Amino acid sequence: MVTLKEIAKNSGYSQATVSRLFKGDSSLSITNETKQKIIHTALSMGYDRSKIKTTLEKIAVLFWLTEQEELQDVYFQQLRLSLEKYAQLSNMEIEMIKHEQDTIQIPDSVSGFVGVGSFTSKELLTLKEKCPNGVLLELNPEPDLFDTVKPDTDRITRQAIDYFLKKGYKKIGFIGGAFHNPDEDEDESDSREIAFRQYAKKKGVLNEEYIFSKGKFTVNQGYELTLELINQLGDDLPDAFFIASDTIAVGALQAFNERYISIPDRLEIISVNDTEISKFVSPPLTTFRIDVEEIAKTAIDMLVDQIVYPRQITKTVLLGSEIIIRKSFQP
Known part of the structure; x- marks a missing residue:
């Protein structure tokens, strides 16, 4: 000791x-x-x-989302609160910097930062000059500059498809949103959509007509996409859908209910995040639980590690998940 x-x-x-x-x-x-x-x-x-009861360091949390984006996604609300919690438990003084401030102003007293949201490569290069210690959550266009912590969504996607295949389903669809590339200022395929296409093709069940993915990860977008697929596919609906987030899935359930398409009798659904709302929709969502607290804790631990043990290489940590079985899909 x-x-x-x-x-x-x-x-x-x-x-x-x-x-x-x-x-x-x-x-x-x-x-x-x-x-x-x-x-x-x-x-x-x-x-x-x-x-150690005194403050160890002062860190910044760059919440590079608009307030509207945060409010529309419960996941990011939970993440912000968890980061504040674990920073305090680690005796770190925290300063929250929101996207509405337009430019990233980091005080000289800050020893490191945690970044949430979409950053341009130019912003990250500027950040590296001002504050060499940093951890980015989920999205990191410059992994050689800063550490990364993110859920292993590629593995989640493969597991969801495997669950459907084990139940004998061959007609498997995907509903998701787009990744907005801030460097190009245009939407691109989200990593879950890319992983879905790759693995479904490998398993011989890829049908491009069953993929509906664009726009933001919101309830309304899920609703609109699902109405679009119902109108387009008619009676040729898939046996099951993998949906990229609970937020989108809530909108999808609304659209299916309006059109009298019974879940899980007509088709089954697996989504991602296990936000609080997933328990209370009808039917309750079977979803992969992303441990937001563990993401926040890991990010703070990695930042402390950088500050105490300076290193030249960066690290990327992929966090696993667990499936929470409810009524929208039964293995």
Whole structure:
């Protein structure tokens, strides 16, 4: 067990200074550089971070979504709250920077950042000059600049198709949204749609007529896409749909219910995220649970790791998921 005496010796400061700092003594007068040196020394020696009661670092969370986008997707609301929670548990002072501020203004006192949303390559290059320590969630066009944490949606997509195949379904459809490329300012295929096409083709069940994917990940978009596919396909509906998010799935269920297409009797649905609303729609959604808390915790841990143990290479962490079985699909 690492002692305060050992930390004092290795950092070059008195044991009394180390003790007062770790207790969060507000009357202690030391420079920020001294504070960081002592804390970094302690953490690098394996000292329990939870025993340090003073703020370790100040970090920024760049929430690069519009307020409307955040409100329309429960997933991002949960993510923001989880990031705040784990930053506080790690004794990190947090500053939230929203997209409405147009330009990314990071104070000099910030030691690192967590980025949520779509960033241009130019923005990330500028960020690297201002703040070399950073973790991007889900989307990272410059993985050589910053660490990445994201759910393994490619694996989720393959698992969903396998569930349908095991039940004997050959007519499998996809409903999803688009990825908006901020560099090109145009929509592109989302990674789940790409993975769906690749794996469905490999399994011999790809039918392009059963793929409906465009626009934002919203309830209304799911509703409109589903009305479009019902009108276009008529009686030739798939046996099952993999839907890229719960938000889109809620809109899809509304459209199917309006057209008297019974779920799960006529066709079955698997979606992604396991947001709170997925329990209460009719029928309740079978969905892959993305552990938002674990994404936030991993991002904060990776950022602390960068600050304490500087490195030249970046890391990408893919997080697994679990399927939550409800009534929209029964294995």
